[in-house]
Amino acid sequence: MTIDRRSMILAGAATAIAGAVRAQTPPPVAARAVSHGLVEPVETIDLWPDGAPGVPAVPLVETVNERSTDPQLSDRAVFGISRPRMAVFRPDRPNGAAVLVTPGGGYRWVVIDKEGYEIARWLSARGFTVFVLFYRLPGEGWAAGADVALADAQRAMRLIRHRASDFGVDPLRVAAMGFSAGGHVCADLAARFAAPVYAPIDRFDALSARPMLAAPVYPVVSMVDGIAHAGSRLHLLGPGPSAALVAAHSPDRNVPADAPPHFLLHAEDDEVVPVENSLLLRAALRARGVPVETHLFQHGGHGFGLRKAIGKPVEAWPELFRDWAATMGLG
Template sequence: MFDRRTAILGTLAGGLAAPALAVAQTAPPRIGATTPVPGLPEPDETIDLWPKGAPGKLSPPIVETVDERSKDASLTDRAVHGISCPRLIVFRPRIPNGSAVLVAPGGGYVRVVIDKEGYEIGRWLAARGFTVFVLFYRLPGDGWAAGPNVALADAQRAMRIIRARARDYGIVPERVAAMGFSAGGHVVGDLATRFAAPVYAPVDSADRLSARPDAAALIYAVQSMMPALAHPGSRDLLIGPDASAASAATHSTANNVSAQTPPCFLVHAEDDSVVKVENSIEFRAACKRAGVAVETHLFTNGGHGFGLRRAMGKPAEAWPDLFLAWARTQGLG
């Protein structure tokens, strides 16, 4: 089972370039000093998003904590909370194809699930030529001044930094996609529809660049904040349990789709009992109304949070290859 799982999760080590450690940047979280799973390299290259610290600093400061949730020694499932230094974790391919993907893991806005919806897809995409940046974003429930826009601010800043450093990574600035899972799908949906919203004060020349992704992949994404469709936990942490209908509408991504929204790729399982499939259906309908190109894959079986590892043997197992095929039609890869 481990051999098959390793194969599906990546060509995981074979397509990765040797890491280049970024100087004076916040390190990725670790549990212990050794590589958790032999053969799966831990990333070492990071980019802090905010050179003078994240705006709206908390007092007292929060402490970043990593929890290992897996009971399987051959498969990590780490989740991080208390993120006060948002950053990008970089996966470089051995042979760059000129395209990049910003990846926002999920976690219900309680945590950021870094293995299942971050590092695994990072290794998988890097093995296929993409330069991947996994986003450690701040969580709205921690009390940041930006409130429900705090993760969007980090995502906008991340896109601008990727473009500002495109030459360093062999990236074409017009070939930067974003991919989000579950609540991270809401972050990316927000980014795809509100990329120009002024949610933070510019800090350097990178902020003159566009934050619009050239394509967006929303995987079993939280989209709606309206009570009938919302994932309750994500809604409560993003806008509060007593949020007004106006606030819920503002932060429901389908309401913000416009002709400027980039082409979108949607994946959802119809048996998802955590985030209703209607979240993706509603977003697709909004794209169609706005004339935005959208490809949608609804699977009969897959549940929620399948990523790569939990899709195996289910109809949803096809989604990564479908994404690659779609990405090529968008000039990526």
């Protein structure tokens, strides 16, 4: 077999990529083996090469709980995340756009399947390169406190842009999508992408963390008592937060004039996170002149993602997002 120079270069590149993948922290793994037949991600990117800053006094043990009793349908959630990282979903035919996905979990844990891998597979099948972020949880003792998930989201956006050429991605075409408490991470990133919530550690931190588009889905937004999701507020801010702390972590109170366009989605019968969260964010965006696409569905409840939307009108939401994103230049 003849090996030309091009083949040697490609082989060397493949070896380098494989080595880089091995050097990263693997995706969260449950004690019970996954048997649903879907491909699990193997490529990850650690956010902090020398370890995440401001480590808790008590060491964390990363733990994955499998909440499903159906062997064909995983519903995993992870907590104790000490090495925040992204799981990468590469499309067969990249369209040059990327999406950073922040799953929900009430800031108690980070959901893996329902609001992470499932939407990542859907998006990657349509050409998007997807990065599912396993962010640190603010109630687990990190020095950054309520800003710890935002710090991870900012760092993730900057790393995606830094490595854009590795994934065939246009660094200007990187969107953010988040669900529930992960929707708060998404909305907070879209509002405070330039906030100095961590000390720069390398030249990549000079890159912008502003997403091209933001899609908070049934998001936690307001931290105001009576509107906020009580669990998310408690884990994010602790008991009895001050008015200043509430305002600082309510994205609707912090929308800048240069916020990215938003896609908002909520069910009006959401019994966990009131629809007022999305309505407050929409009003704030409109007041600042920021483009916003809003879809409210009569039925859907909370946490529908993809699997719980089947058979309902809200099932149309991923295509609604994709169509809107295409008009904005993402797709």
